[in-house]
Amino acid sequence: MQPEKIIALRRRFHAHPEPGFLEYRTASVILTELAAVGVRATTGTAAIDVSRIALPPTQAEMDAWGQRAVDAGTPPDDVAYFQQHGTAIVAELAGNRPGPVWGLRVDIDALPVDEETSDEHAPVAGGFRSTTGFMHACGHDGHAAIGVALADRLRDRDFPGTVRIMFQPAEEGVRGAQPMIDAGVTRGVDRMLAVHLGGDLPTGTVVGGVTDAMATTKWTARFEGEAAHAAAAPEKGRHALAAAAQATLAILGLTRFAEADTRVNVGTFHADGSANIIPALATITYETRSTSNAVLEDLNQRAENAVQGAARMYGVEASTTVYGRAAMSQPDETLLAEVARAVDGVAAISTFTPSGPSGGGSDDAHLLIREVQEAGGLGTYIFVGASNPAPHHHRRFDVDEDALVIAVDLLEALFRSATVG
Numbered sequence: 001m002q003p004e005k006i007i008a009l010r011r012r013f014h015a016h017p018e019p020g021f022l023e024y025r026t027a028s029v030i031l032t033e034l035a036a037v038g039v040r041a042t043t044g045t046a047a048i049d050v051s052r053i054a055l056p057p058t059q060a061e062m063d064a065w066g067q068r069a070v071d072a073g074t075p076p077d078d079v080a081y082f083q084q085h086g087t088a089i090v091a092e093l094a095g096n097r098p099g100p101v102w103g104l105r106v107d108i109d110a111l112p113v114d115e116e117t118s119d120e121h122a123p124v125a126g127g128f129r130s131t132t133g134f135m136h137a138c139g140h141d142g143h144a145a146i147g148v149a150l151a152d153r154l155r156d157r158d159f160p161g162t163v164r165i166m167f168q169p170a171e172e173g174v175r176g177a178q179p180m181i182d183a184g185v186t187r188g189v190d191r192m193l194a195v196h197l198g199g200d201l202p203t204g205t206v207v208g209g210v211t212d213a214m215a216t217t218k219w220t221a222r223f224e225g226e227a228a229h230a231a232a233a234p235e236k237g238r239h240a241l242a243a244a245a246q247a248t249l250a251i252l253g254l255t256r257f258a259e260a261d262t263r264v265n266v267g268t269f270h271a272d273g274s275a276n277i278i279p280a281l282a283t284i285t286y287e288t289r290s291t292s293n294a295v296l297e298d299l300n301q302r303a304e305n306a307v308q309g310a311a312r313m314y315g316v317e318a319s320t321t322v323y324g325r326a327a328m329s330q331p332d333e334t335l336l337a338e339v340a341r342a343v344d345g346v347a348a349i350s351t352f353t354p355s356g357p358s359g360g361g362s363d364d365a366h367l368l369i370r371e372v373q374e375a376g377g378l379g380t381y382i383f384v385g386a387s388n389p390a391p392h393h394h395r396r397f398d399v400d401e402d403a404l405v406i407a408v409d410l411l412e413a414l415f416r417s418a419t420v421g
Contacts, residue, residue: 001037001152003405006145009033010404011128013141016072017110019134020170021057024069026108027087028078030148030167034091039151041091043081045183048088048169052179055220055323068132088180089167091151099160099418103189103372104411105365106147107171110134116396123398137397139197139386140171142404146195149408150415159416164189166368173218174324177364181371191335191418192372192379194365195407198392199358201385203400204350206410208339209331209380211355214263214289215296216362218324221247221307225316227273227280237278241271243314244282250306251286254299260292262299263360285323289362293327326364329373331355331380339382342414348406351385358383361392384410 001009009029016025027043034041050056057065066079087108113135116124123129130136147165154163166185170176186192199207223244228237248266256262266286273279288303290296304320311318336354343352358381369379386403390396 001149001408006149006404006408007401009148010142010145010401011126013144014123014136015128015131017130017132017134017136017141018065018069019112020109020172020175021053021087022061022065023087023108023169024066024079024082025072025074026144027082027089027167028069028074030089030108030144033148034151037152037155039091039093039155041089043089044085047090047180047183047185048086049179049182050086052182053175054321055175087169088176090185091147091165091167093151093154093157093163095159095161095163096157097160100190101162101164101188102415102418103164103166103186103192103368104147104150105166105168105177105194105368106143107140107168107176107365108144109140109170109172109176111137111172111393113137113393113395121396121398135395137394138172138392139399142197142386142399143195146404146407146411150411153408153412154415160418163415171364174216174326174362174364177367178325181367186368186371189372190377192369192377194363194369194381195384195411196363196381197384197386197399197403197407198388199383199385200388200391201383203385203387203403204348204406205385206343206349206351207353207356207383208336209355210358210383211330212291212360213328213358213366213381214291214360214362215293215328216287216289216326217296217300217322218287219285219303220321220323221284221286221318223282223311223316223318225280225314226278228278230276230278234278238280238315239278240282240316241279243310243316243318244269244271244284246313247307247310248284250310251303254302254306257290257295260290260295262295263289264299264303291328324364325367326362327366327370329366329369329379329381332373332378335378335380338419339380339414342410342417345413345417346406346409348402349410
């Protein structure tokens with residue numbers, strides 16, 4: 001695939017971003033493009049176990065985003081299929097000689113960010129600003145285009161082994177990788193990669209492996225009490241809102257750890273009732289993060305204790321549910337050496353760092369990497385600099401589109417030159 005087509009495809013994705021598990025138009029475009037270059041793609045139960053999605057979209061969300069996809073030209077049959085079977089896609093290409101099985105994760109979902117409207121913002125000037133109220137503010141439009149372009153580049157099958165490209169929904173909120181793992185997408189993979197544009201790095205820069213991505217767990221806590229008149233019979237009520245507020249403060253005040261960096265946040269807080277009613281129901285969502293998988297487990301238990309302790313204080317019941325998670329992984333030196341050799345064949349790469357920091361983010365691609373590593377394989381998470389003019393998740397985020405071509409060139413070189421064994 002030539003550079004101008006890669007860029008045009010990225011712009012198609014950018015103009016119609018969709019939330020996690022609702023990427024109906026995006027998935028349809030990916031399937032259509034793969035079919036056009038003769039690349040076999042797997043969907044449905046072989047790509048994702050939808051029964052394992054912890055926080056699936058509501059029917060109203062599915063209907064609304066399905067209609068948006070149809071209005072944007074997506075075939076209704078495609079929308080209906082993805083609504084039932086999920087939006088994950090796995091494209092697999094077998095090379096013409098023996099070699100390793102590679103896995104490559106590219107994510108496809110967008111964020112609830114209202115995109116910049118000024119003419120200085122390249123998507124506005126170029127006529128491909130978001131039309132959906134969401135935004136590709138983390139480069140996933142570019143990642144999806146990279147995955148399709150790479151499949152096109154490799155369709156001559158002139159490489160050793162097999163390349164399995166995993167188009168993953170719902171990376172935001174770290175919800176999409178686990179149900180894909182549960183569907184078996186990593187079985188047989190020897191070397192697992194993820195690629196990410198940006199990282200606040202200049203175009204031409206590549207980091208072979210991220211070393212400090214945070215493990216994270218996303219939680220919902222639900223508090224159930226008893227409603228009562230706030231003046232006439234306050235003693236008969238059980239104050240769910242007060243328990244949720246106490247839990248919020250306790251979670252935000254959790255202890256730090258000497259051996260690892262940690263983060264906690266409470267992001268949403270909702271309660272029913274009105275000013276003269278003791279609220280019977282309240283919910284919060286919160287997250288925990290750490291640069292250590294073991295510390296994260298301890299942090300999660302402390303947060304659970306905070307929730308249950310607050311519930312006991314106010315005589316209410318509390319339950320917690322995990323709706324997203326990611327691990328941390330470390331790059332394998334053997335694989336970093338292969339990436340370094342591939343870098344030498346890409347003239348546009350001016351700076352290569354074998355490994356480096358991620359800036360404190362989390363990504364459930366590390367679950368895929370760890371799954372392969374724990375089965376005896378290798379893995380790494382590659383950053384490709386894209387001179388992003390604003391931070392990730394910002395309304396002015398964008399990527400230098402030359403970086404898309406660099407990423408495709410690098411991955412193609414890596415797969416074609418793979419060592420056997």
